[in-house]
Amino acid sequence: MARFIGRRLIQGIVTVFGVVTVAFFLVRLSGNPAALLLGPEASPADIDKLSETLGFSAPLPVQYVTFLAALFQGDLGLSLRQNLPALDLVMQRLPATLELALSSFVLGIVLAFLVVLALQLAASSRLRSAVLWLASARQAVPSFWLGIILVIVFAVELGMLPALGNNSPQSIILPAITIATLELALYIRLLDTGFGEQHKQDYVRTAYAKGQRRSMVILKHMLPNALLPVITVAGLNLGALLGGTVVVELVFNWPGVGQLLISSISQRDYAVVQAAILVIALFFVIVNFGVDLLYGVLDPRVRLR
């Protein structure tokens, strides 16, 4: 177990380091931010001067070494746009993104469990087909489109809910529904497949032969086994959600990390892009590490080495 944790820790550090390094070079190859910071009314001389002041005139390897030296001291630099510590800006936005990602995730996965359990208990092929069709339909619909439609219906036409921002408890409802319905569709399909595979197993037949009730077989025997593949996907998915809510954040003007990341990329605000990607990568690695540990606990066949 200790060996497993040590190895995963090193893998995690290497992953985060690699992601941040790629981000460092990619964002710099995409252009000098001085021109964007100064706007169209700046002369070439002004742009060169600011570029030098900000340290972007130095060769890339020199900039990289400077960046790493600062990173190891926990310093991710100042935002070029806002002149504030980049990590602080990201951390200010993190709660909003976590709130949206986690609430959508929990809502989606809990509803999926309830729906699939109900389908299993009902054993109605028509009902199952209808639900799976709806899930496929939701997966086929782009989230930004659904988001805009929800805003038009519930905010603009009906005036029931806020259209944008995070100013009231109701603000989260529409963006969370937009993401949660996609999560719901994903987990319905996964759980349904999981149960489908368990039905063919010998232990299920044996359980029925022993005279156990259908609900007992489903809840006590099949559910834990059907859960295992879902946990792996859920781990990856939760990590991806942190950086994946960006489109929804834009549509609903949700003040999260995704929106900050997009505007920072547009402005070539190097420090903020690096800080945001570092935080997202760290979150991803930590969640997956947790999932691996959980997997070992839930499935005795898995040995954590």
Place this chain on the structure above:
Amino acid sequence: MFHRTKRFAAVVLTASVIAALTACSAGSSSDSAASFPEHADSITVAQPADLKTPDPVIDNGLLSLNIFHAVFDQLTEVDGTGALQPRLATEWTASEDAKTWSFTLNSAATFSDGSPVTADDVIFSFQTVIDTSTSLNHIYTNNIESMSSTGAGNVTFTLKSGDANFTRIVYYISIVPKAVYTALGAEGFAKAPIGSGPYTFVSWTPGVSTVLKKNPDAWGAKGTITDITVVPVADSEARVNGLLSGSIDLTAIAPSQVDTVKNAGSGYAEVSAASNQVVYLGMNTLTGPLANVDLRAAISMGIDRATLIDTLLGGNGTVATAASVTPDVNGYDDSLEPLPFDVDKAKALVASSGYDGSPIEFDYQTDGNVPMTNEMAQSIAAQLADIGVNVTLTGGDIASFTLLWTSKKLAGLYLYQFSPSMMDAATTLNYLYGPTGYALFSDPDIDRLIVEAGTTVDPEARKAVIAKIWAINAEKNYIANVDYSTGTYGLAAQLDWTPRSDGQVDFRTAAWK
């Protein structure tokens, strides 16, 4: 037994749906409206970008200026029609060579903490910009050689080179109280900025909102609305949806969104005003087929500007002349005619140019400030094809496009816009036409005239010099102007507000009817 299981399943399924709906609609009952902004004495304004920082010494974003011009005063003011007006300075004089400018300050001016605005504060504000290496305002102070004062009510600037436009440049430097800025430091001042403007700064939550409050003791022009909340909303659809759902009271909208707002019901209104924006087709004349003056004339003549304005912009624009500034901008020439559209003549010019039909690069931005940019680029490309000019369209996001523009790497044609914030032709000439800007052509006559315009203080004489530059452009077609945009805004119908031609939002002019 099986029926019982089915019933149980149905109950679970129904319960789960009810649970979902309940979770989703928690608190969304009749009291939900209470959380939406009340119109009593406040407005919420949406703009595409956030402040960079509340410190006006550092930030220079045009959208940030909406806030800085409310919280701080500047020496002068450019009003909504583009005319220059006094603000902190009651009057000013210039030397004949436009190198020395002397401003007399209004003795009644006070900061919101009650302390008077003095010449010391003015010199400190400009000097702090000059001394702060990360300030983005250096573009306004680069030409200042020295500053002096002959008393609390006078500031004299000596410039490195004559600049007839200096009185408009100073509108972009906000005056901060020296004592407070020095005591708090730049970082502290950014958290609690103090100015002498009609509004005071309440809070800034990055990415969420900036909140201002009316300063009841403001020494100068006062606002009517008490509380102003400015929210950054990057997505234009989200801005309109925010307006139509009551979350936002005022926002700029795209021409394509005008009908949506007009048709949304009696609660919403659309206002428009002539703007300072020129949409133009730039040409790299330094190399390739666009070096030929006949081909450039053909391209300009082959653009059906009136149709573009009617069909793509819903009529929100006017056909441009050879002047690269709009009628409200200082330096416009009233005598110029709208640029002509003549397919037959354009085809003849293409033939006489010797153009061999090889595709010309045509860059445009896929987002950003050019109204209906994608449609506009595609339509112009199609119109050029009609006269026998072939282009290869390449779209890029605004950041990538701007970087190409500033590095002068645009190879052929490019669709872009310019909106001189100072409402004067000086910036347009320096950056689109001058040798130190981003022009992709070189004309010694224009270079000489730009210098002459910069040092001519007399307004009429200066206008005549600038008119000569437009005349050269009419003849040589370095820049084929397309249209002068009309600024379009959506607002709550009960809100009375006057748009400005520079596109800024003056909160002082807003009031509930």
